[in-house]
Amino acid sequence: MRDIYQKIRASEFLTSAEVLQLKVSLVMFFLLLFGVLTLPVTFIEEFTLTVAIVVPLTFLFLYMITFLFLVYGKARLAMHFSIYTFIALTVYYMGGWGHFYSYFLIFVTLTIIIFYQDITTYIIYGGGLTAFAIIFMQANPDAVLAQYVNGEALSILIRQAVLLAFFIVFLLYFFLSDSYLETVNNEIVRNHATISRTRGLILQRNEDLTYRKEIAPLYEDDSFENAVKRIAGIAVERRQGEHPERSKETEVNIEELVEYYFFLHHQNLESIKEKQSAPELALRYARAFEPYLLNRAEDMNELIYKVLSRCVPASPLIYRRYATHFNSMFKTRSYRIIALAILYRFLANEATKRDRWGKVDHILEHTEIKKLFKSPQIRTILDFEDVTFFLNHEHLFRAYLS
DSSP: OHHHHHHHHTTOOOOHHHHHHHHHHHHHHHHHHHHHHHTTHHHHSSOOHHHHHHHHHHHHHHHHHHHHHHHTTOHHHHHHHHHHHHHHHHHHHTTOTTSTTHHHHHHHHHHHHHHTTOHHHIIIIIHHHHHHHHHHHHHOHHHHTTOEETTEEOOHHHHHHHHHHHHHHHHHHHHHHHHHHHHHHHHHHHHHHHHHHHHHHHHHHHHHHHHHTTOOOGGGOHHHHHHHHHHHHHHHHHHHHHOGGGGGGGOSOHHHHHHHHHHHTTSOHHHHHHOTTSOHHHHHHHHHHGGGOTTSSSHHHHHHHHHHHHHSOOOOOOGGGGOOOHHHHOOSHHHHHHHHHHHHHHHHHSEEEEOTTSOEEEEOOHHHHHHHHHSGGGGGTOOHHHHHHHHHTHHHHHHHHO
């Protein structure tokens, strides 16, 4: 919990397991408060001595199991046992509908299950509890009708309908949210693939420019390496000052570690990780440094380009940057032919056609590309000479560029 608190304080991303652990902790706090306020009822009411002893002991047993699972990092098992504890309390108090909170406790338990945001858990535990409560009310009408609202007995059907409607509404919510989340996740995966591809192209372009200008890469710059060593040393000293109990964990030669980081830029990481004779510590650091290498399209380069996009001013706006017509973009005929071939190859191999639902998911056929080139809309890109060249040699375009 201390680590999760530090992550929240530092606005870091929490994993799903950590979020579940935080949820279970909140439920346990509420469960403890609820148990302290309600379990004394077993001593006030006319229960047998066995019931008065067994109920608190059962509650403490389930609560301690939940706590131990949470301590040892078994958040999902802790979630299940916290639900079992609430269901046990609900079933126990449903035996005496004269209590004020007997009917209300069913909704509290369902809300706890909903709080975990797990559709399978909700269907199994929530559906079972709802079915049990409806059957119990039907089998014990006298106990239900013992409660009055404005002088009239509250109908069993109304209670059952409210409970069933509550369960169905949130069941629909889970189905709709799962469908929406699946759509969002698929979109994220597609966008991530596009971003990774673009990031790789940017890195390759950057390497080409540094090679042409005969500039040494950043990971070969001695001043940059020294700066990294100094910053890493300051970070380690600060961590040791804030957490002296963990100082032994960070007792490493930071200069050698930084040198190893820069050394990895010139090595094949896959061969290092597959090398059985390599020291375990070297393999562990190689895996840890892999996302932060400067010559790979990994997380570090993504962070660098994000910072550059915010800090480095953009190029001044020039009208030619937004020119689309081949006549204004290319001065020679050979360049225009090459550009026409690239345009055709793109249209013949990339999904640019919309389906009937408006989703771009199909590749244009040759006849469709030909129809597009002959349409008036293409005049903003091609002129009659370009289209005529395409029509005269369309068999070559189709044979070699499709």
